[in-house]
Amino acid sequence: MPSALKADGITVQFGGVVAVDNVSLDVQQGTILGLIGPNGAGKTTLFNALTGFVPLKAGRIALHGQDVTHLAPHARVRAGMGRTFQTERPFEELTLLENVLVAAFLREPKRRHAEQLAMQVLEQVGLADRHDQPALDLNLARRRRLELAKALAVQPRVLFLDEMMAGLNPPALKEMIGFVRELAAQDLTIVMVEHIMEAIIELSDHVIVMANGHVITEGLPREVIEDPRVITAYLGED
Amino acid sequence: MNRHYLILSGLVVLGILYPQAFPGYLSVAITLLLFAGWATAWDILGGWAGQVSLGHASFVGLGGYFVAVGASQYGIAPWWAVAMALVAAAVLAYLWGRLTFKLTGPYFTLSTIAIAEILRLVAINEGWLTGGATGVFIMSLPEPFGLDLFARQTNYYLALAFAALTVLTVIAMSRNKFGYQLRAVREDEDSAMASGINPTTVKLKAFMLSGALTALGGGIYAIFLSFLEPHVIFYLLLSVQIALTAIIGGRGTIWGPCVGALLVVGSGEVFRTTFAEANMLIYGLLIMLVVMFLPRGIVGEPARYLIRRAYAKRAQS
Ligand SMILES: Nc1ncnc2c1ncn2[C@@H]1O[C@H](COP(=O)(O)OP(=O)(O)O)[C@@H](O)[C@H]1O
């Protein structure tokens, strides 16, 4: 299977703090990588490093074989990365359709085509009937789905999801798990940070566990979760 | 067809008839139209892209000086001078944006004040070209198709065409890719980047378009005044007035800057005659009131209210 995302020796430093220390990963096309670890482990920072939102101290990143290490975030999106933010960031002054339209314009410069694409994505995440609602007034579950829709509208090949499930009630969680599974079935490659173990176990093909900026272990979801080092890392947090 | 195009067509028709109805009030109408155009052009950068400039007098002055110096020193026809001014304005905006878009929030705004200051100093010190501190007169202009460019009526129609062109540009922009890129960058640059948008490029384009359109109005202004002084045209007050016009009317809205022009120029006429020196004080009060009670401006605030109410109603039913 071809490698969709390959990162070597990713290191990020904030002042004196090494937030991500020499992390490597290799994600096969159409698979889901789960990234877990206690709060402050460096998951979001690793995400930001892979997507270009924080500068690297060291490391290399390749997207479908293309070296994207020195590309700006927007250029990485153009090259095929899509991402959500841990705290959703809708354009609050715009409607749901317009929010997604902004992203859809990347691949479809003509308004009519971009609008078709945006509506299609809104349908995919179940927000089509609300397309002309201002994004300001959405509840959490819908904000998450809008965040997902925005990331999908750039038609990524590798999708980064940062804690999409946190705080969702059981039906909304089930629904979100369904969306992600469907996306992977369409050959999209997914990297997801998640605290909800149910989602990690159900969705991930491979799991990486981080603590204090390091990878402490990785493997199949069931194996990893029973690993004593992982249990210590999580319990040590409290 | 978009209803904004219809409104604009209606207004242009009214504008064409206006000189017949009020032939004695052309000068104030010209000022109003120029401010409507400048504020609309300013708003592409200040409202749509969210980068507040207090240096747009630079572009007015650039357009004005190209026309005036071109006519008085080199015998260049004003349309060619304006064409050159548009290029110069775009280049100036590009260079200035490159230097300053790294600055965030108020620092960008403060840096724009310097643009007009620098140009004013150039205009004063390079007297061989610009006439120096005393300024430059436009003595004669060509008469295309027998048209007297100095005539008030001609000035008026030029100003009308200018205002209509800027509004037309913004209406078209508001629906297309560029308009959405601007709004995205204004709201959240990180989120815009996640949508594949390069914020710097988008802001540069907005600055260049905004500056070039403003310079176009500046060229018309120079013909209207037929005399340019560096102190008057590269003056912070003019930059502030342009920005205020858009802010009071409603940043990032299609009609806000025009409504602002109606208010600012209209009340300006009243204030100038009634309050004389207290003019600036009144401007200050006006902007404070708007910012405190209508942060989205006179057009922006109700527009937003109506959109949200319409949606809430439909969501209930
Ligand atoms: N912009 C930043 N500046 C300084 N320190 C940061 C910044 N972002 C994150 N950190 C630090 O880096 C570490 C990892 O944080 P983060 O990546 O958010 O962890 P996680 O997502 O796993 O909870 C934390 O110690 C955090 O305080």
Ligand SMILES: [Mg+2]
């Ligand atoms: Mg995090």
